[in-house]
Amino acid sequence: MLSRDENHILTQTDQGTPMGDVMRRYWLPALLSEEIPNADCPPVRVKLLGEKLVAFRDTGGRIGLLDEFCPHRLASLFLGRNEEHGLRCVFHGWKFDVAGNCLDMMNEPPDSDFKDKMWTKSYPTVEAGGVVWAYLGPEDRIPPPPNFEWTQVQATHRHVSKNRQECNWLQGLEGGVDTAHAPILHRAITANTDRAGIAVNSNFVVGSAPALEVDTTDYGYRYVGVRALGEKGNYVRAYHYVMPFHQFRPRQAAGYQGQPAKPHVAGHMWVPMDDENCMIYNFIYSFGEEPITEEEWQEIERGYGRGPQDILPDFRTKGNIGNDWLIDRQAQRTETFTGIEGINAQDVAVQESMGPIVDRTRENLTRSDMAIVAARRMLLEASRTVADGGDPPGVGTSYYNVRAIESVVPIGVEWRDALMPDMYPKS
Ligand code: FES
Ligand SMILES: [Fe+2]
Incomplete structure (x- = not known):
């Protein structure tokens, strides 16, 4: 829960506002x-x-x-x-x-x-x-150029798109760092469907509610969701949050839209247009030898609900707040948890459903919201730092090196020992 003042600070980005001054440093x-x-x-x-x-x-x-x-x-x-x-x-x-x-x-x-x-x-x-x-x-x-791993790989190994979300930028970011919702909101409730969704037999769902851990860094934080799979070990999804609005998530396990395991990372940036609208930039890239073909990408985009046929000229999606995101109640009964088509369309729907700027004084947070709380703290701290004439986190180059990784880690092995080398491959 936040105070009314804190919620204002975090959500307002016009010129001369505290968060506006933070955003203007990146x-x-x-x-x-x-x-x-x-x-x-x-x-x-x-x-x-x-x-x-x-x-x-x-x-x-x-x-x-x-x-x-x-x-x-x-x-x-x-x-x-x-x-x-x-x-x-x-x-x-x-x-x-x-x-x-x-x-x-x-x-x-x-x-x-x-x-x-x-x-x-x-x-x-x-x-x-x-x-x-x-x-x-x-x-x-002026900071050094935005050399994320995805901006540096060959153009054949990367795809980027954008779509507009009709609510404050922070709602988007908070959805992005909230790994606990994924196997719930995005679940396919039967194996017998062509609709995009997280499969009922996936590690995501089988591992149930994750234990979260957040490690603060000088660019933001890394965070993991650890899901217990019994004897098989722990399914660990390791993400990065880079200030002020970048999320990196692994997309490597077999089973994403029926594909075998791939060396892919995806992510988003929720960029404030104004206080009640943001533009989501979506990227996916391969850090392996193989490119991501145009065909493969189109298929991925469709699964997320933002294929070319889903986007209006003003970059809103066809299913939007004005038509209840085209929720299909029959599909909700028998095929997917939401009845809304497309994984990221589901994210957009719940985030917009809160209203243009959610009233965070009314929330009741749990341990599963730990990464959200950490982002808010970091952003509020950055607003004080910038107001005092200092530099906020993530204006250096330490994020150049981050990569999101997922893996099943054997029982008894600490995830940091197993995954950190791959999460910072160039150090
Ligand atoms: S030149 Fe007159 S308004 Fe632009
Ligand atoms: Fe989501």
Whole structure:
């Protein structure tokens, strides 16, 4: 349970708020590279931490991320013409480069130097892992690039997508670090179904309620769910939480959508658009030799409920809060625990069902919520650190090395001894 004040601090990310100041110390996913696929392509709108922005790729391939509204009379630059190394407002023809410099003013006489005095807000970007990342913080605190293992593997070994969730970012993150819900919310209640779900005979379900452990690190924490399988040992799922909103989970055991064991890791980033909407970036990658083919990925995405056919033009899913996530009561009786199609669609449904910003003063937490409590503590602590002029966790490079791992560990073997080398493969 949190106080009302703490809940406000954690959930508000506009400019000048404590958590807004924390978020502005990290590289933030702003859009997918494929949304601005080539030079001079149409600009796109971006909403990040309550700020309305416009992204474009100029003639030289450089990316601009500007204030959406033209500084002349505030027309949207989304309508702009992306032409010859700049984005031109269609109202009176002011033109800006990727750094926000004004290059030209069509409503001013040729001898006017007013354009040299005019500029618009622009934010630095880097492109990594098929994502355009933006930095909205103080210039002198810009962190090293977001070199997660997934952004560094070959493009053939990685896939990334995004979909929008209509609630506060923290509800998404808290669902992500809550491993206890997985074999309940996502359960397939019969083997006799084609619908995606966690199988009744899987270690996940057989191992029942997990014992949780959380180890704090300088990037966030690692956490495990340990499920007892009797003589076979303990099924250990080891995850990472990287500040402020990254979750990494293993996807290696045989049985995911009927597949054999694979060296795969998946995860999400819950990026605040504003206080009542977030964009979920979903990634999956292979750290082995084999790539993840386009076909394989499409199949995975469908299982999560976000295949291409499931996504609306504004990145919401077709099943959404406006239509009760297309819950199918017959399927709920006979096939899956929820009757909602798609694993992550189920996550989105429960998180949105709490309301746009859940009232955390009304909760009753248990030991199974340990990782959620740890994330809140860490975020609140970070807000104090940043307010005092310090650096929050995870702005260094220690997360470059993290990998999520799952394994059955023999009885009597401590999971850290068994798994830590693989959880930090490059150290
Ligand atoms: S509003 Fe953009 S040039 Fe006038
Ligand atoms: Fe889930």
